[in-house]
Amino acid sequence: MIAVINQKGGVGKTTTAINLAHALALSGRQVLALDLDPQGHLGTGLGVTGKSTRGMDDVLLNGDSIDELVVSTRSTGNGRLDVVPAGSGLANMEHLAEGGAQRGMRLKTALKNVKCEYDSVIIDCPPSAGLLAMNALFAAGELIIPVSSDFLALQSLSSFMTTLQFVEKTSGRSMGKHIVMTRYQKQRRLAREVRDSLQQHFPDQLTKTSIRENVALAESPSYGESIFEYQVASHGADDYRQLATELTTERWH
Numbered sequence: 001m002i003a004v005i006n007q008k009g010g011v012g013k014t015t016t017a018i019n020l021a022h023a024l025a026l027s028g029r030q031v032l033a034l035d036l037d038p039q040g041h042l043g044t045g046l047g048v049t050g051k052s053t054r055g056m057d058d059v060l061l062n063g064d065s066i067d068e069l070v071v072s073t074r075s076t077g078n079g080r081l082d083v084v085p086a087g088s089g090l091a092n093m094e095h096l097a098e099g100g101a102q103r104g105m106r107l108k109t110a111l112k113n114v115k116c117e118y119d120s121v122i123i124d125c126p127p128s129a130g131l132l133a134m135n136a137l138f139a140a141g142e143l144i145i146p147v148s149s150d151f152l153a154l155q156s157l158s159s160f161m162t163t164l165q166f167v168e169k170t171s172g173r174s175m176g177k178h179i180v181m182t183r184y185q186k187q188r189r190l191a192r193e194v195r196d197s198l199q200q201h202f203p204d205q206l207t208k209t210s211i212r213e214n215v216a217l218a219e220s221p222s223y224g225e226s227i228f229e230y231q232v233a234s235h236g237a238d239d240y241r242q243l244a245t246e247l248t249t250e251r252w253h
């Protein structure tokens with residue numbers, strides 16, 4: 001269970017969730033990608049569209065089973081990429097008043113009941129620290145934390161790390177944390193400084209792979225394609241393939 005999470009907006013969470021999920025499927029894994037952001041960009045970015053689409057809103061608000069809502073999008077040799085889109089009512093989850101502390105456990109419970117076997121479940125989170133993000137944190141064993149290469153990124157990362165410490169303390173377990181630099185431009189001094197600073201503060205969490213700035217990564221979602229479909233010969237495809245290898249061989253338990 002892997003959550004792609006950072007309460008800061010626009011840092012590359014959805015781009016990372018989409019392309020990492022497809023990279024893992026292409027390497028022969030059975031992958032399930034869940035859209036936990038009411039914006040619904042993971043679903044549309046992977047070509048799952050349609051107004052009537054039901055999704056994670058039904059799972060979290062009505063207790064429907066994930067199996068019923070899975071959309072099979074790609075099968076690649078041995079691998080497979082299934083998606084559950086956000087659904088049009090997902091934003092209501094943030095205003096859910098009833099249910100007490102158990103409200104944060106709904107995703108974890110739903111995932112326990114999934115019958116289909118998956119090697120990896122990737123959760124795309126919204127840019128907030130509300131109930132949706134809490135559900136992802138309580139369900140996930142591994143966190144991928146994308147960080148963009150700007151100055152404010154560092155400041156918001158340290159406040160996010162404090163949130164994580166709180167969750168780890170309340171839930172009595174620790175999560176694998178993997179910080180990934182996104183939109184990296186080596187020629188920019190600021191980007192190198194941000195990387196050096198991350199290296200200094202989070203030497204064990206920072207991945208060796210950084211995702212470079214690549215226009216094809218920004219273009220591909222409007223075609224409902226991952227980078228491996230839209231432009232397989234690109235820095236974006238190379239970087240996400242390398243990130244998938246680093247995570248699976250060196251970092252994930």
Ligand SMILES: Nc1ncnc2c1ncn2[C@@H]1O[C@H](COP(=O)(O)OP(=O)(O)OP(=O)(O)O)[C@@H](O)[C@H]1O
Nearest residue numbers: 009010011012013014015127183212213214217218
């Ligand atoms: N490596 C990259 N190179 C170029 N553009 C990128 C890259 N990564 C992300 N982008 C672009 O940056 C913008 C924000 O990325 P993305 O939507 O993945 O961030 P996010 O963290 O999911 O945002 P939100 O917090 O709104 O959910 C998008 O327009 C995306 O196409």
Ligand SMILES: [Mg+2]
Nearest residue numbers: 013014037041
């Ligand atoms: Mg997003």
